[in-house]
Amino acid sequence: MHFERYGRTYQLHIRTADDLAQVLGLDDALWMATSAPISGLNCDAEFLALVDLDHNGRIRADEMRTAIAWLLAGLADRSRLAEGTDELALSAIDDSRLASQRLRETAEYILRTIGSASEGSISVAQIEGFREGLDSCPINGDGVITPDAPGDEDTQRFIWDVMSCFEAQEDLTGRAGITQETLDRFLAAAAAHLAWRARTELPPGADVSDLMPLGERTPAAYRALQAVRQKVEGFYARCRVVRFNARAAERIGIGAHEVHQADLSNPAAIDAALARAPLAEPNADGILPLDDSVNPVFRDAVREFRTAAAEPMLGREVPTLSRQEWERVKSTLTPYGDWLAAKEGGEVERLGADRLRECLEGPYARAVRGMLAADREVAERLGQARELKKLLLYHQHLLRLANNFVSFPELYAPARRAMFEMGALVIDGRWFEFAVKVEDRQRHAELARTSGMFVIYAELTRVDEADKMTVAAPVTSGTKGNLCVGKRGIFYDTHGRHYDARVVEVIENPVSFREALVSPFVRLGRFVAGKIEAVSGSAEKQVEAQLGKVTQGVQAGIQEAVQRAPAAGEQAAQESAAAAASRASASRRDLLIGASVSVAALSSAFAFVTSALSDLTPLDVLYGLLIIAVVVCVPTAIVAAFKLRRRDLSALLEGCGWAVNGRMRLDRVQRLQFTRRPTYPVGATGTPRKRWLEALVALLLLALIAAACALVALQAAAAF
Known part of the structure; x- marks a missing residue:
C-alpha cells in the first residue's frame, strides 16, 4: 500500500488493479471522501446508477467496496484495468465461478448473434x-407475444381472440400482445365456461331435466318469467292488502293516484304513469288475469309469459293465474336461474362454445406457450447481457471513480479534470479552471465562507436548455479585479459546450499575499479620502451658507427700497438703498471674517506641522515612517499568510453534498493552475510590457520593512 502527497494531503496511490484491491482494506478515515452525490459527477450515468446500490442518488464507501470486490472477482486478467477501455477480452473473464462462466457464455452468444x-x-x-436488434424482434425477452409473432394465421387469430377477451399488454416497441398470465387466464376461463354450459346438456334420450324443465325452451321460459316477475309479485302483494281491507282497493288499484295525476295530453306521461301502475286490478281472491285486461304497457310481456312459461309448465291453458300456480312456475325454473346466476367464464362467452372448444383442443395454446418459453430464454440472456455490460462499465470507469473518491490525483493533474469538475469559466480576462455544480446556492455559500477563499457563483444558461445551472469557482491567484455581481462571461463544460455566464453572488476573501498586504493601505486611503471629502464638503457648505446670507441681504434691501419709493419719494429710496448697502457690507464683512478664520486655522495647523518636522532630522522622519510601515505591514503580512495558508478547497465540495475527510489546502502550483491569466502569443507585437514598476515598488516596500526591523533591533540592543 503506497501513499502519495497531493497538495498538502497524503492519498492512496491507485494506478493498477492491485492498488484498487488495496482500497478494500483501507480505513474509511483515510479516504478523501466517504460519500458523494451522483449529480455532481461527470461520468457515465448508467455506471453511477449501478454503483449506487440503494438508488438514493449518492455513492458511499461501502458501495464502492462492493463494486470493487465484484469487479475483481469477475476478472481473470486485470492488466488492462488502468486503460479504462470499454472493451474486454473473453479470456479476461474469470470462468472458474459459475456466475462469471455465464457471463462468458453470454458474451459468446452475443458475438454469434451479431x-x-x-x-x-x-x-x-x-x-x-x-439489445437494439432484439427490441425489433417479436421474441425480445419482454414477456409479451404479439399477433405477428407466430407464422401461421390460425395462431395469430388465437392471439387476437385472447386479446378481445382480456386487456392486451404492450411490448417494448409499444405493440399490443398477450403474456403468460393472460394466456393462462383465457384458457382457465374457456374451460370453466364450457364446463358451466355443459350442465345444461340433456342426458341421452331425455327431453328435459331438473335444470332444463322445458328442454331447449327453458331459456325462453325463464326470460319470459323474469320480464314480469316484479310486476306479478307486486300484484299479489296488493291482493293481500285488499283481502285484509277491501276499502283499500281504490287506493292501490289500476286507477291509482299516478294515473289520475298524469297529463292526459302527453302520451309519454301516460305511458310512464301506466308503467308505475299495478299489472291488473287487485282482488281479494288473488287471481291474475292473463288476457287483454291487464295493464296495456305489460300486455305483450304477460302474453309471452303465458305461452312460453305458464301453460307449458302447468300443462293446460291458463287464462288466469293463482298465487299457488305462480309459485309453482317460479320453483320449477329456479334451478335454471341459479345456474344462470353462477355463470363462469363470462369474459370469453362472446367467442361461443364452438370457438372455445377449438381454442382449447387445437395446437394454438401450445404454440404460444412455446413462444413464451423462448421469450423467457431471451429475457434470461438479456439479464446476463446486463450483467456483462455492468462488468464492462466497471472495467472502464471504476478505477477512475476510485481516483475521484478514495483519492483525488486528477484534481492535481493540470492535463486532466476530476469527475466533480464541471468545466472552466472565462471572465474578467482570466480563466477559472475549477468549477463545481451547485444545487442549493444558499447552503453552499454557508460552507464556502468557511473555506477562506474568494468564491464567485455564476448562473449558466443556454438557448437549447430550459433549466439554469449554477457553478461555484474559487479565485486562487492574482487579485479580485473587476469581479462583482452582474459581471458576465462564458463557461465551457467538460464536453466542450459553452454557456452564457453571469455572476450572481460573490464571497470575498483575500486572493493573494500581495492583495492582503496592500489592503490596509487601501482601506487607509479610502478612510483619508473620505475624511477629506467630509471636511471639504463641510467647508463648502459653510461658504455656500455665507454667500446665501449675503445674497438674501442684498435682495431684501432692494425689495424694501422698491416698496418705499412710491410713498416716501426719492429720499426714502436713498435711505433704503443706503441701508441695503450697509447690510450687504456687513454680510461681506462676516464672510471675510469667516474666511480669515479658516485660513488662520489652516496656517496654524501647517505651522505646527512645520515646527514639529523642523525639530526632526531626516533620519528621524524616515525612521518614523518605517516604524509606521512595520506596525501596519508586519501584522497584516502574518495574518495574510495564515489566511492564505488555511484556504480549503474541500469546503466547496462539502457545500455540494460531499463527505470529505481530508483538508484540501492549496499549494502554489494549484493556485496558479485554478486561476490563470493567459499569456500573449510568442512573437506578438504591441503587447503590454512586464510590470517592472509594480515589482520594484513591492521590493522597495519589503526593503523598508526589513530596514525598519533592523533599526528597531539595533535600538533595542543599544538600550539594553
Missing part, C-alpha cells in the same frame, strides 16, 4: 447493438 463469433473480445457497443 455475426462476430471470430472476435476474441466484446465491447459495450456490441452489447447495445445486440
